[in-house]
Amino acid sequence: MKNKMKNPFRHFLNLDEIDTKEINLILKESHKVKKNYKKKQFTEKKILAMIFEKPSTRTRVSFEVGMKLLNGDVVILDHADSQLGRGESLEDTMKVLSKYTDIVVYRGSNEERLYKLSKVSTVPIINGLTDASHPCQIIADIMTLQEKFESLNDLNISWIGDGNNVCNSWIHASIHFDFNFKISCPPGNFPQKKLLKKFKKGNIQLYNDPYEAVIDSDVIITDTWVSMGMKNNPERLKKFKKFQINEKLLKKTNKQTYFLHCLPAHRGCEVTDGVIDGKKSLVWVEAENRLYAHQAILLWCLKKI
Ligand code: CP
Numbered sequence: 001m002k003n004k005m006k007n008p009f010r011h012f013l014n015l016d017e018i019d020t021k022e023i024n025l026i027l028k029e030s031h032k033v034k035k036n037y038k039k040k041q042f043t044e045k046k047i048l049a050m051i052f053e054k055p056s057t058r059t060r061v062s063f064e065v066g067m068k069l070l071n072g073d074v075v076i077l078d079h080a081d082s083q084l085g086r087g088e089s090l091e092d093t094m095k096v097l098s099k100y101t102d103i104v105v106y107r108g109s110n111e112e113r114l115y116k117l118s119k120v121s122t123v124p125i126i127n128g129l130t131d132a133s134h135p136c137q138i139i140a141d142i143m144t145l146q147e148k149f150e151s152l153n154d155l156n157i158s159w160i161g162d163g164n165n166v167c168n169s170w171i172h173a174s175i176h177f178d179f180n181f182k183i184s185c186p187p188g189n190f191p192q193k194k195l196l197k198k199f200k201k202g203n204i205q206l207y208n209d210p211y212e213a214v215i216d217s218d219v220i221i222t223d224t225w226v227s228m229g230m231k232n233n234p235e236r237l238k239k240f241k242k243f244q245i246n247e248k249l250l251k252k253t254n255k256q257t258y259f260l261h262c263l264p265a266h267r268g269c270e271v272t273d274g275v276i277d278g279k280k281s282l283v284w285v286e287a288e289n290r291l292y293a294h295q296a297i298l299l300w301c302l303k304k305i
């Protein structure tokens with residue numbers, strides 16, 4: 001029987017709740033894991049459970065591969081084919097999973113469920129995405145930018161499109177770095193006022209016009225216009241049309257601007273083929289870096305760094 005009392009750990013829930021020092025530790029470890037690929041291992045086997053109430057390709061595969069490379073193993077619970085799908089509560093599920101496993105990734109809709117889970121769990125919980133946040137993604141994104149820029153301080157980073165979960169986690173990250181974060185969204189699609197009010201300091205600016213928001217941008221980031229669980233309709237797509245990342249928009253930056261997208265992309269909607277497949281697109285490295293970032297997050301949660 002495992003004695004969890006002797007096993008201190010850290011949850012990875014949202015970036016604004018983690019100290020800057022710890023964020024930098026995770027980032028440093030992400031680069032280290034990449035450099036020493038396949039070298040780092042747990043001294044004793046660790047088991048990761050992943051609960052998916054929403055679909056995933058990158059998060060699921062990179063955590064599974066990452067855990068296995070660390071000498072760990074993985075068990076996956078899809079909502080539909082576990083008792084969760086028949087109504088067993090997440091809290092009851094978690095109480096049981098805490099006995100079998102060492103760490104859990106949770107992907108779901110409601111962020112409150114993530115926090116409830118973290119309260120009953122005796123093992124670390126990693127936020128694998130909710131409707132409100134996607135912190136794992138942002139660790140990989142920042143790692144990707146650190147490979148291109150000496151420092152993130154003073155960079156102009158433009159978020160163009162939907163003010164969604166990924167954008168929210170960038171807002172959380174902005175408290176740890178001194179980049180300028182310029183957000184441009186259609187009316188009604190900016191991040192929630194409450195969040196903006198809480199984190200709006202000098203380095204977050206809002207723009208109605210995407211063509212203004214990208215002037216002097218070092219990095220442009222976008223994401224799907226229709227996130228998982230949202231209703232797609234022609235009216236919504238029409239509203240976002242002006243926010244497409246295309247060659248015409250990139251010309252406005254007056255710079256060689258890098259492009260990030262967490263993927264999956266909807267080519268022809270939020271981004272054109274020319275941009276996503278272009279010379280300044282970092283999306284494939286960004287996706288690759290999820291693997292190293294997730295290994296670093298696992299190590300950090302289990303206090304191995
Ligand atoms: N970017 C990202 O989280 O991708 P998945 O939804 O495929 O995991």
Ligand code: NVA
Nearest residue numbers: 164223227228262263
């Ligand atoms: N905003 C997207 C991110 C996918 C990784 C979604 O929630 O569907």
